[in-house]
Amino acid sequence: MNTNTDLNNVFKNYLLASLPTETFAAIESKLEPVYLGLGEVLYDSNEEMKYLYFPTTAIISMLYIMENGATLEVGMVGNDGLVGIALFMGGSSTPSRSVIQNKGIAFRMKAKEVRREFEKGDVFQQLLLRFTQALITQIAQNAVCNRLHSIEKQLCRWLLFSHDRMESNKMIMTHNFLSGLLGVRREGVTLTIQKLAKRDLIENSRGNITIIDRQGLESISCECYTIVSKEYNRLLGRGISRTFK
């Protein structure tokens, strides 16, 4: 794996970065970098998970898919965490589908190795559980946001949360893809994006969204972004959010 670390630094993943030296040393040789392309399905609904993924530059969306084909993102994971909690929580699968929302690198670890390390019950376990707790907060707050807040507010929240997990200010993202994450119609996304662009908070060109004025987005976004970010900071100690460090 050392031959690959130049490709991408494993410590760009905040969970891995916060492991004590000895703990990290124990798992280092088990981490394998993989490139994840936009739209790729990491694992599908109820599919057995074979790997745990620690994203660095990649961002993954956890989607629920309804019988009629409607979809909704329930959680987002990037360099702040890991994908595949069912591997150590039990059950080995979930009803959600994990899709690459932002192409990039992740480091993966085989299911068996994850379980072996987890069962030692040490720092590794504690960190994984703390992250899971943070993820639960994110999912719950998304539930709230879905019920109580306008598309505009939700879009701002989503942009901020993504931005925190990206290296640049520009993301490859179509209105259509985004509509599947927010669980609204494509037209609704188009109109809302136009509104934000008109206020010079973002720039929008075919297939791209660029964050221009982060503070402006924060001022429109609902409290949901703040609540989740603060809880991530509290539980994981290290600031991912560009707002709360």
Added chain:
Amino acid sequence: MNTNTDLNNVFKNYLLASLPTETFAAIESKLEPVYLGLGEVLYDSNEEMKYLYFPTTAIISMLYIMENGATLEVGMVGNDGLVGIALFMGGSSTPSRSVIQNKGIAFRMKAKEVRREFEKGDVFQQLLLRFTQALITQIAQNAVCNRLHSIEKQLCRWLLFSHDRMESNKMIMTHNFLSGLLGVRREGVTLTIQKLAKRDLIENSRGNITIIDRQGLESISCECYTIVSKEYNRLLGRGISRTFK
């Protein structure tokens, strides 16, 4: 504690019931029955949890409360599980408030004892984590339901999920309380309940709702109820749902 078991059987809680004899023996003396009254706050947002609760006849709602006072239930726990996952997941608190939605008994266990037993890393730990995984599914599916489904469908889902955790068909529940759980206006609840009552699926009198035709509710409810119930069965092995055994 043996003097209290006649009051209420500890094995009415499915999690406790599914512990192997030896594991249960190790924690039995640490379980203390408590009566939980309607509307009581088990713990508030960001409050440190001192006990883990295993409900038997009580049902607890996990609520998120917004700055403007709006509330929304993100998860419900009764005899199927436990309340206070942050105790063993890490962080000792969550942004949610836990409120008694259905008065009754729960068995509680001190935080320190929970952690001690959890850290043994045995069946107790595995069961708690599996339950947490099931709870995550519930929260995520609620998020989906909030976005994609009508109040009517959601109310049916809620009634079915509650019913699975109750002993009788009658619940003490006002439209107002319910509106705070579903995150909609009281008037919306009133109208929807009237619709269901007109079709003889439920009976409604001041402060009470009685389930009359469960199958009828299932036929109206969205797929969300089914998905969550099946996942509970898969992860926790024992059927709580009155539909899927």
Added chain:
DNA sequence: TTGGTTGTGTGTGGTATCATACCTAACGAT
């Protein structure tokens, strides 16, 4: 260059849910 595909802009009309307001019914306490 052309033609197909994908992404975006826009319009018309429908509907679920909201906000506000007010009234009546049931119940509980004195």
Added chain:
DNA sequence: ATCGTTAGGTATGATACCACACACAACCAA
């Protein structure tokens, strides 16, 4: 028995979002 409080019924108008429909624009491949 009465009065205050809480629960529930109903009506009016506003609005956010949806469903459908179609035009156009950017990009890609041959």
